[in-house]
Amino acid sequence: MNNQPSETRNSARQFAKIYIDCGDPLGWFEALYLAANENPYVIPWADMKPNPNILAWIDKKAPSFFQGLQVLVVGCGLGDDAEKFAELGCHVVAFDISLTAIKWCQQRFPLSSVKYVAADLLKPPTEWNQSFDLVIEAYTLQVLPPDIRTSALEKIASFVRPQGRLLIVARGRDEENPPGTMPWPLTKTELSEDAVGLNAISPLEDYFDNEVPPVRRFRIEFINHNYLV
Numbered sequence: 001m002n003n004q005p006s007e008t009r010n011s012a013r014q015f016a017k018i019y020i021d022c023g024d025p026l027g028w029f030e031a032l033y034l035a036a037n038e039n040p041y042v043i044p045w046a047d048m049k050p051n052p053n054i055l056a057w058i059d060k061k062a063p064s065f066f067q068g069l070q071v072l073v074v075g076c077g078l079g080d081d082a083e084k085f086a087e088l089g090c091h092v093v094a095f096d097i098s099l100t101a102i103k104w105c106q107q108r109f110p111l112s113s114v115k116y117v118a119a120d121l122l123k124p125p126t127e128w129n130q131s132f133d134l135v136i137e138a139y140t141l142q143v144l145p146p147d148i149r150t151s152a153l154e155k156i157a158s159f160v161r162p163q164g165r166l167l168i169v170a171r172g173r174d175e176e177n178p179p180g181t182m183p184w185p186l187t188k189t190e191l192s193e194d195a196v197g198l199n200a201i202s203p204l205e206d207y208f209d210n211e212v213p214p215v216r217r218f219r220i221e222f223i224n225h226n227y228l229v
């Protein structure tokens, strides 16, 4: 989540709690976007600009790295990260469980080359299996309760084609610390090579970002060295 006022975050937590308590941990996303009625200030993660933690990662690559890549953006929200990858010359598919969020993206970016799709990460289209050169996951895992996070991560890794890459950005915490409240920070074990099933390109980055107050982030890039099965 970002620099939005704390009442916005608290309201999102209320939405989450109501749905999670009813056994529907994914229902609150659509409810929140719908209740926002096109007002982004109600959405705690909606900065209406690309994620600075992704931009910093992009800056370390040569621009040619991105040319023509097939990119999948997981839990794309209002589409700013997806648009950034399209701007870099990638062919982008971006999906979100919320149909309202997807329609909002299409309305914000009517001339976009991005293919925006309403889909559930836990039940993705079969044609996405091992189909993308680059998969981008920022802040979705941390809003999923720990009991469904493992299967969500499994699905995310399954989208990466052999030799393709996966970038994950998430809130971070130490193993011995309590899980806290939504958004639940991830542990390094949850983002280990064993857990993800891919090879890390470089050690996990553990840092505090520039939000006020600063948030501890984990950022890690993986490569799929597995063979097609």
Ligand SMILES: C[S@@+](CC[C@H](N)C(=O)[O-])C[C@H]1O[C@@H](n2cnc3c(N)ncnc32)[C@H](O)[C@@H]1O
Pocket (backbone or CB within 6 Å): 001, 026, 029, 030, 045, 046, 047, 051, 074, 075, 076, 077, 078, 095, 096, 097, 098, 101, 119, 120, 121, 122, 138, 139, 140, 143, 144
């Ligand atoms: C915390 S927001 C982050 C949005 C965006 N990645 C960003 O950084 O601004 C998480 C997003 O994931 C979406 N989401 C949650 N569960 C999902 C699922 N099972 N499948 C697809 N999208 C999901 C939510 O609707 C929401 O837009």
